[in-house]
Amino acid sequence: MARWGMVIDLAKCTACQACVVACQAENNVPCVEPEEAERGRILSWLAVVAEVQGSYPRVSMTTRPLPCMHCDSPPCIRVCPVQATGITPEGIVRQTFARCIGCRYCTNACPYTRRMFNWYRPEFRGELQLALNPDVTVRPKGVVEKCTLCHHRLMQAKESVRAEGRPLAEGDYVPACVEICPAGAMYFGDLEDPESRVAQLVRSPRAFRYLEELGTEPKVIFLSQGEWAGGKQEPR
Amino acid sequence: MENKNRGRPELLGADATLLQPIVATRSSFFHLALVLLGFTSFAFFAWLHQLRWGLGTTGLNVPVYWGSYITNFVFFIGISHAGTLISAILRLCHAEWRRSITRAAEVITVLVLFFGVGSIIVDLGRPDRMLNVLKHPNFRSPLLWDVCSVSTYLLASSIYLYLPLIPDIALLRDYAGKYTGFYRLLALGWQGTPRQWRVLNRAISVMAVLVIPIAISVHTVVSWVFGMTVQPMWHSTIFGPYFVVGAIFSGIASLIIAMALIRRIYFLQDYLKEIHFRHLGTLLLVFALLWFYFTFAEHLTTYYGHDPAHLAVFYSKLAGRYAPLFWGMVLTCLVIPVGILARRRTRPIRSAVVASVSVLVGMWLERFTIVIPTLAAPRVPWARVSYSPTWVELGITLGFSATFIFLYMVFTKFFPIVSIWEVQEGREAALTEVAERVKSYLPGPDVAGGAEVADGSVPELSRREGVG
Numbered sequence: 218m219a220r221w222g223m224v225i226d227l228a229k230c231t232a233c234q235a236c237v238v239a240c241q242a243e244n245n246v247p248c249v250e251p252e253e254a255e256r257g258r259i260l261s262w263l264a265v266v267a268e269v270q271g272s273y274p275r276v277s278m279t280t281r282p283l284p285c286m287h288c289d290s291p292p293c294i295r296v297c298p299v300q301a302t303g304i305t306p307e308g309i310v311r312q313t314f315a316r317c318i319g320c321r322y323c324t325n326a327c328p329y330t331r332r333m334f335n336w337y338r339p340e341f342r343g344e345l346q347l348a349l350n351p352d353v354t355v356r357p358k359g360v361v362e363k364c365t366l367c368h369h370r371l372m373q374a375k376e377s378v379r380a381e382g383r384p385l386a387e388g389d390y391v392p393a394c395v396e397i398c399p400a401g402a403m404y405f406g407d408l409e410d411p412e413s414r415v416a417q418l419v420r421s422p423r424a425f426r427y428l429e430e431l432g433t434e435p436k437v438i439f440l441s442q443g444e445w446a447g448g449k450q451e452p453r
Numbered sequence: 454m455e456n457k458n459r460g461r462p463e464l465l466g467a468d469a470t471l472l473q474p475i476v477a478t479r480s481s482f483f484h485l486a487l488v489l490l491g492f493t494s495f496a497f498f499a500w501l502h503q504l505r506w507g508l509g510t511t512g513l514n515v516p517v518y519w520g521s522y523i524t525n526f527v528f529f530i531g532i533s534h535a536g537t538l539i540s541a542i543l544r545l546c547h548a549e550w551r552r553s554i555t556r557a558a559e560v561i562t563v564l565v566l567f568f569g570v571g572s573i574i575v576d577l578g579r580p581d582r583m584l585n586v587l588k589h590p591n592f593r594s595p596l597l598w599d600v601c602s603v604s605t606y607l608l609a610s611s612i613y614l615y616l617p618l619i620p621d622i623a624l625l626r627d628y629a630g631k632y633t634g635f636y637r638l639l640a641l642g643w644q645g646t647p648r649q650w651r652v653l654n655r656a657i658s659v660m661a662v663l664v665i666p667i668a669i670s671v672h673t674v675v676s677w678v679f680g681m682t683v684q685p686m687w688h689s690t691i692f693g694p695y696f697v698v699g700a701i702f703s704g705i706a707s708l709i710i711a712m713a714l715i716r717r718i719y720f721l722q723d724y725l726k727e728i729h730f731r732h733l734g735t736l737l738l739v740f741a742l743l744w745f746y747f748t749f750a751e752h753l754t755t756y757y758g759h760d761p762a763h764l765a766v767f768y769s770k771l772a773g774r775y776a777p778l779f780w781g782m783v784l785t786c787l788v789i790p791v792g793i794l795a796r797r798r799t800r801p802i803r804s805a806v807v808a809s810v811s812v813l814v815g816m817w818l819e820r821f822t823i824v825i826p827t828l829a830a831p832r833v834p835w836a837r838v839s840y841s842p843t844w845v846e847l848g849i850t851l852g853f854s855a856t857f858i859f860l861y862m863v864f865t866k867f868f869p870i871v872s873i874w875e876v877q878e879g880r881e882a883a884l885t886e887v888a889e890r891v892k893s894y895l896p897g898p899d900v901a902g903g904a905e906v907a908d909g910s911v912p913e914l915s916r917r918e919g920v921g
Contacts (some may be wrong), residue, residue, distance in 0.1 A: 257514030257838030319578015359578030
């Protein structure tokens with residue numbers, strides 16, 4: 218059984234936000250009005266979060282694309298009172314929109330703040346209506362939603378390889394954010410398969426898990442920026 | 454016998470005053486009720502507005518997903534500890550001064566619990582799917598533990614309120630001359646026979662014992678909703694006892710306020726005396742100090758540990774955005790009540806009430822400064838957006854408080870707010886009972902009946918038959 222995981226190379230990431238836009242379009246994540254955004258109501262399954270280290274004049278900044286970490290030991294699943302969220306055998310942390318009661322306990326238990334709540338009925342105006350992805354349900358108001366690692370793409374990939382009569386190969390199933398990344402900073406694949414690119418990258422000395430000390434065991438693994446972080450040294 | 458007395462509460466003798474609120478209602482009652490119902494309907498309107506448009510009408514945001522509703526939930530559940538816990542402990546300790554205050558306390562518990570549960574329902578994004586907690590329960594979730602313990606508590610404290618009401622309902626059936634059918638139904642055929650008294654006293658004792666662990670579990674579980682997460686300054690082992698102490702603290706405060714109002718409005722100076730307020734004031738003082746001890750221990754540990762994520766929350770409370778609320782809490786939960794209550798009280802009622810109002814404000818702030826600062830400073834450097842409640846949240850909060858007061862008032866119009874039979878029993882039997890109990894403490898041979906008193910059952914009294 219596959220164990221899907223993602224590797225994000227922070228040394229390659231240019232913080233261009235293409236992944237954010239791709240995710241928004243792929244998963245029918247509603248755009249909010251500027252006033253609502255001001256009030257902290259942005260919905261984004263994947264966000265590029267900037268982290269500032271040090272203080273002036275010795276400042277450095279890390280920008281980090283942050284999808285759901287798809288933890289192997291997810292705090293959100295434990296606290297859901299109605300089992301509206303769970304982990305699939307392939308390791309994807311899922312959300313059942315039709316069962317969620319909107320108590321927002323999971324959003325508060327997630328140390329990565331990667332779960333979003335529908336404050337209003339989502340609106341898709343004009344062309345956005347035409348751009349809706351028919352493979353992904355539009356969520357109703359009052360429920361929690363989150364990154365599914367583009368689970369619908371996994372379903373499609375499984376169907377097409379079954380039609381072709383071959384097993385799922387690397388690259389058959391890739392989430393929208395990874396597919397779009399112009400810098401090639403994001404990798405996706407089966408962590409169980411030792412031959413896969415992600416499994417090899419995970420073994421890199423640069424690999425680390427975000428907030429690893431909390432014991433959540435994320436399946437999104439970052440590659441650190443290396444020695445030239447902070448602009449002290451030129452990349453070799 | 455009964456028919457002759459009906460509608461003549463004055464035949465009850467000295468305690469007829471206790472039936473007065475039920476027999477006669479002044480117009481000021483209706484005026485106040487109208488005002489309170491005004492708040493209720495405003496809250497209802499606010500809730501409909503929120504249902505129509507979504508939780509976006511509140512001040513909640515990413516990452517402050519919980520706000521005043523959850524604060525209210527913890528606050529109301531805390532106040533519910535007024536009743537059952539205080540009354541049960543005093544009953545079990547044979548504290549004789551409890552007799553005229555137990556009922557007033559127990560009613561607070563039962564009524565305020567509905568608003569605790571209501572706060573959660575209002576907070577849900579999809580209240581229409583509420584029953585999913587029964588259809589698909591996840592017993593690993595502290596929120597489900599809450600559902601279990603709060604409903605058990607509601608059931609137990611309702612029984613605990615109802616049992617000691619039965620003899621009084623029978624009195625109402627025989628004397629009030631109003632709603633006789635209603636009282637006959639609720640009195641369950643109470644005649645005051647020795648056997649009935651024996652069963653009732655046994656049942657009350659059992660419930661008093663049962664209700665204490667349930668009450669403590671309720672607020673412990675409420676604290677675990679926060680404590681079981683890994684979030685900074687929520688993930689704390691002290692939260693269980695800390696919340697229980699805070700709950701009893703705010704519970705005593707609300708009991709004092711309720712008693713002072715009842716005393717004034719229904720002219721019960723004879724029943725709710727200065728000594729009651731003195732005793733409760735002392736209890737409030739003890740809990741103010743206990744509460745401070747927990748608060749201090751919690752914050753010192755956090756500061757000393759120096760975990761950056763925890764410190765971010767710590768500083769936002771002590772010196773940052775939430776500092777006015779935090780120090781306001783210290784002022785109203787510690788400085789004001791201790792300042793008032795630790796001195797020799799020349800006007801015990803007034804000082805107890807002032808201290809209690811201060812404590813209620815402070816405990817709401819305490820709940821607020823536990824819930825919000827943690828959410829506002831998550832580990833991921835997410836956009837820091839401040840949280841302030843909107844009119845919807847304020848309206849629902851005010852409406853809940855007003856509706857609670859309204860229901861309490863309505864209760865006093867149907868049932869005696871001071872337990873008549875307990876006062877009578879105190880007047881007629883407690884004096885000898887206490888004297889015997891004190892004798893049994895002293896050196897020398899045990900007096901007869903000492904053993905019976907010790908096991909908690911009241912000796913059978915022949916005078917019961919004479920009550921009617």
